Amino acid sequence: MPSDPSRAEFIRSHIHENYRGMFREPCGILTHPFLVPGSASYDNVLWDWDSYFADVALRQILLETEDPELSEEALKYELGCVLNYLDFTSADGWMPIVVPASLSSLAEIRPENVRESNMHKPVIAQHAAFLSRCLGGDAEWLRSRFEKIQFFHNAYRNHFRHRATGLYFWADDTAIGVDNDPCTYYRPKKSSASIYLNCLMYRELLAGAYLAERLNLPGIQAHYLSDAEELRTSVRTHCFDNWTGFYYSCDLNLRPIDFRVSPGNPHDGNETPLHCGQPRDWDCLLMRIGVWSGFLAMWSGIASKQEAARMVECHYRDPEGFSAPFGIRTLAKYEPMYNLRASGNPSSWLGPVWGISNYLVWRGLLNYGYETEAGELAEKTISLFGRDLERFGALHEYYDPETGEPILNRGFQNWNYLVLNMIAHHAGRMETAEF
Secondary structure, eight states, rough: OOGGHHHHHHHHHHHHHHHHGGGGBTTTTSSEEEEESGGGGGTEEEEEEHHHHHHHHHHHHHHTTOOOHHHHHHHHHHHHHHHHHHHOOOOOOOOEEEEETTOSOOTSSSOTTTTOOOOOSSOOHOOOOOOOHHHTTTGGGGGGHHHHHHHHHHHHHSSSSOOOTTOOSSSSSOSSSSSTOOTTTTTTTTTEOHHHHHHHHHHHHHHHHHHHHHHHHHHHHHHHHHHHHHHHHHHHHEETTTTEEEEEEEEOOOOOOOEEEEEEOOTTTTTTEETTTTOOOOOEOOOOOBGGGGGGHHHTOOOHHHHHHHHHHITTTTTTTTTEEEESSSSSSSSOOOOOOBTTOOOOSSSSSSSHHHHHHHHHHHTTTHHHHHHHHHHHHHHHHHHHHHHHOOOSSSEOTTOOOOEETTTOOGGGGGGHHHHHTTTTOOOOOOO
């Protein structure tokens, strides 16, 4: 068993030896090679944000191996994740969240009404832009399919965007990535303007602008940049709470302003407009629930420097909230919904530590210059994964934040491998970052 100082190298060796377990050849309905999260629970299945962030980790592995032939081989699996999804995207913009290779037809998972169910999370342009940047800015591989990315974005903008606030919302509470986030889980349909969703969308729009620029489409680039700035303003206006100094999801489940008449004084027979004295003049309500994804305002670049400072001081460092011995609790410890029990459907985001949440909070800290705090979070993640590999020879999907004990799904690879990017940064070596 390696000693503590060698844990980072031990993790690197393990990942370099085992990462090919994420590679899958074309099979079933999936006609391009692709990446899977790893472990038997996710075999031969393509997932949306999983494949993107797994690819960011894969690029770090390739950077460290310095093997051109290996990089060329891996590229087909990376590009295949994007190409498979675009093959499944129709003119109405619907793109699936998850595609099992065992399907005989996409019709088996396409909803009857695609405007009433969630679709692929807004990371497809980010994944494509990430790969184009890795290819030196070359986006020609995407040119014939770029219209499908625009169809996808149009579907979100036209059908899953709240006009009054400018915020994007989930259609329902299924397959939202952070499965049982209390701000969406078991809430009314189309009522949750999730901070997670909106931060992803902001980066997605910037990625769309980058791709349009690389394809010499300045008019489309300008539209993307305008949409991104509008969304950033909307998120800062509606989702930041000056009282607590944190970013939250918003509740859109408000009755419309109604000026229908209601009975007045029954004795005089007059009628008056409903609530005519002071109709509401707000378009959403903050859900002050301490969910880790509020930190995505730092990862995405939406937060101001002053807002980020409050988030770090009041929330990142709070041991009764998010700060735990092994990373970031996905739900603040003070919340009554806090729960560490194992759950596979939905996966639990009610407090357990995940590799992806540790990583994205870490990246957000770096974005705003909090190098010391980022280093501490990297050390916690290295300790978490090093202990897991030493004891079980594999990583797991999520963990107890107090003890570091694995909770579920031995053999999970996926975005856990982003610990390599953290290790490289704090060792002063070259690192790969997402778009």
